[in-house]
Amino acid sequence: MFRLLPDLVADSARRHAARDAVVIESHRLSYGELDAMSDRFARSLITHGVRRGDRVALWIPKSPEAIVALYGIMKAGAAYVPVDPNAPPARLAAISRDCEVAGLITLARRAAELDEAFGSRAPMRALWFADLTAPDSATPRVAGLPGVPWGAVGTESGGPPGVRVLEDDLAYLLYTSGSTGEPKGVMLSHRNALAFVEWATTTFALAPEDRLANHAPFHFDLSTFDLFAAAAAGAALYPVPPRAAPFPAAIARLWCEARLTVWYATPSTLGLLLAHGGLAELDLSALRVLLFAGEVMPVRVLRRLMALAPRARFANLYGPTETNVCTWYEVTAPPVDDAALPIGTACSGDEVFILDDAQQPVPDGGVGELWVRGGTVMHGYWGRPELTALVVQALELSPGLTDRAYRTGDMARRRPDGNLEFLGRRDHQVKTRGYRVELGEIESTLRRHPDVEEAVVLAIPDEEISHRLRAVVVLKPGGTADMAALQAHCARTLPRYMVPEAIAFRSQLPRTSSGKVDRRALAGLAG
């Protein structure tokens, strides 16, 4: 049993310091190096004013430095806040202000963009440039702050920084799409993460000989398995190099040539590897565990994968960012029919319930909302107690016995064999390429354009990527914005996967008899 996430690295460093912890192309970090460098980085954070309970943002492509930094942040008692390195700088600035980050790790070559996005109102006390090796008088500034070059981190003294950190302290904040237009920060503690990591490490029998793929970006909660289950097992982590990330053929070759033993990815990613990565011509004999999560796995994709790696274990993992993985279903034989794969039964020490709107259990086999309680349930949304109270509620487990539980917004049913089936959302949250998107966030972004009167975003179901996003817009009188102008407007603040790929213009929106926008009628117009 471990108490804190950095203990996983320290323990692996004690047991086998020379083993690979991280391999990215020709860059290798051993457990000994990762532990020692993250100690020094923690000390550098402390030197520059980061304290226990602070937040520190990461806006940096995958690299050994990024992984050293996230462990260093946690060793200093702070929570890491990974922000999509491909998102516009305006999104980083918004997130940094929302959770008042004390520090930022980024690249000097992006300093000019950052300086523009932050203006003079930067919340952080210090920033680090992972791409500057030597201290340099020409260090660029962001919001008036000079960056600490990565080279200076090495001059800190070694050894654990000696900050007392508790299991319930926050380890990381993951920002997800928010329906009212602002992303919201999901607060997760060391104890939350370890509940999942310990289950996963044991269940999939991870060992030091394993080599784990890491495809998910660090702002996506799938990465917590890759990072921390690898460290718990003392196994090697192979993050996809940023240069190869958008290329299925490059990823497939890399994973097969490096003989990776454990893959965890979204069904969209695995589908792309099959369709465009040439997986069928490659040697998958080293693959022993293939896990997928984040969206519904098309059964025909799963059948093809199982045929390519007949000796591997396959499992469908389920859980929103707010609970990490809370149910799982192991697929022991290729499915014979096209029925949707179940999400299985509770795991990570959690309990799950299917409840009606009055929070009462539905009769056996009935449809209800999925609730989760247990060690993985988040602390809440950063700075949004009202929003947290809507989803984390006291649930009466038996007369007089209550516990806090998370209502997922996912509808589910329990099959006679005990496995849960996922039946869709009760709101306007959708998945596109495994990313979780609130249609309302895109709609409110569109409405902020001066020419836009009304905007509705629709998710058109798609076999390969779950959903495609299209918008229907009503312009204000005299408004002249066209599709390209509105897409450019969205791309300035939203990640690119949230920009609608087509926008239709209408003079008004169809309404239901109750006056609400008729999304069903619109789906026909937008398709």
Add this chain to the structure above:
Amino acid sequence: MTETATEAVIRAFLLEEVLYDRQLQELSLTENLIERGLLDSLGILKTVTFCEEQFGITIPDDQVLPDNMESVRAIARMVDARRGA
């Protein structure tokens, strides 16, 4: 730096259909699209499909790799090589 006809067509497509930003005039022919995070997997697929249709060529999956896709110039070089082939 002079721009070939192929480069101009690909550059215009990227700006309007993938990057959603016609104002991004500083997108140079040698700008690294991957390093700057401008092209993701869906953007790559859209670009490949566009080039195949626009230039009447086929681009096999095993050619869709960083070296052939990392800049407007690299994409145009691959397209022109396949048109000549």
